[in-house]
Every structure is written in structure tokens, then in C-alpha cells.
Amino acid sequence: xxxxxxxxxxxxxxxxxxxxxxxxxxxxxxxxxxxxxxxxxxxxxxxxxxxxxxxxxxxxxxxxxxxxxxxxxxxxxxxxxxxxxxxxxxxxxxxxxxxxxxxxxxxxxxxxxxxxxxxxxxxxxxxxxxxxxxxxxxxxxxxxxxxxxxxxxxxxxxxxxxxxxxxxxx
Numbered sequence: 001x002x003x004x005x006x007x008x009x010x011x012x013x014x015x016x017x018x019x020x021x022x023x024x025x026x027x028x029x030x031x032x033x034x035x036x037x038x039x040x041x042x043x044x045x046x047x048x049x050x051x052x053x054x055x056x057x058x059x060x061x062x063x064x065x066x067x068x069x070x071x072x073x074x075x076x077x078x079x080x081x082x083x084x085x086x087x088x089x090x091x092x093x094x095x096x097x098x099x100x101x102x103x104x105x106x107x108x109x110x111x112x113x114x115x116x117x118x119x120x121x122x123x124x125x126x127x128x129x130x131x132x133x134x135x136x137x138x139x140x141x142x143x144x145x146x147x148x149x150x151x152x153x154x155x156x157x158x159x160x161x162x163x164x165x166x167x168x169x170x
Contacts, residue, residue, distance in 0.1 A: 006071035008122050013120055020116040024109060025086045032093035041166035042157060043088055050149075050155050051084040052143060068126040068138070073079065074117065082113055087146075091153055094170060109145030116141050 005014070009110050035043050043150070061067040070078065087106065094102050118124040118139060130143035161167040 002071070003069075004072045006074060006123060009071065009121050014073065014077065016120045017074075017117055018081070020113065020120075021077075021081050021086060024112065025089070028086060028093070028109070030091045032089070035089070035092055038168050039092055041164065042168055043092060045160045045164055045167060046082040046088045046091065046153055046156060049160070050088065050153075051079050054079040055100055066122060069141070070123055070132075072120055074123050077119065078113075078133050083146075084144065087149055089157070095150065095153070102150035103147040107143045108150045111143035114143055123156035 005011070055075055056081065058070050059069060062069045087109070088111065089107065094105060114124045121123075124139055124142065126138040128137045132138075132141055157167055157169055161169055
């Protein structure tokens, strides 16, 4: 059960994480209460692609020693709810903003979530990230990586446009 929930974690610990996701989703969703009709295919494509890429990628990067192990349920919630739904909703709202602003928003929100998951579940713990050391170095580095979500999403949508009907490129 330690690899599924994480050492010492219970289902109740995960309720706290879901509350954090929900609170941030409410904040992110407030200015954009619905997904525009012409953007719904984009939303589904990005949510599914990001979930698959990150769920498998998190484990592969753990095997390569780049990331700490994310318990399976934490990885599932993080990649499906947080990245797949909430960050995709954020991208829908800000995809026309400057890439710098998008980067800061994604890295900032991701830092909040990773910090919460670290405090509540003990995940996202690694002594260092390459040549960066310190208590928060790994959390900051992984949050910075998430800042590239908007840039990578542009490429994901361009590729998907060739295979999926209804993808819109602005």
C-alpha cells in the first residue's frame, strides 16, 4: 500500500489534496466559467495528452533518477485532476496572454500544489535537483518545469490538429 498511497498516507490525506485542487480550480475558473464552444476539442485533447504524458513521464523520470517516486494514487490525481483538468482550464483562459505571464502563472500555481502535496503526502521530496541544493530546490525546479506547459501545449495542439477534427489553433 505504500507505493499506492505513499508511506503513512491514508485516504483522508488525499481529501486534503483534493480540497486544495478544488480551491485553486475555483480561483482559476472564476474569470472563465465555461470553456468556449470552439475550444472544447482543444480542452479534451490537452487534458488527455497531458494526463498520459505526465502519468507515464513521472514514473519514467523516477526510473531515470530525475524525479522522486510519486505514489501511484498521488500520480493519478496529480496528472488527471491537477494537470489534466485544472491546468488545462487555466491554459484555456490565458493562452492568448504573453508566454512570460503564462510561464509565471503555471510555475506559481504548480509550486503551490507541489508544496501542498509535499506537506500533506510527503511527496515531491528529493535532496537536490542536479546542481541545485536545499529544502525547496526540487520543488522549485519541478514547478519551473511546469511553467513550460503553455509552450509545450502549442506543439501538442499543432500535432493534434493533423489527426483530430475540431482542434483550433489561434
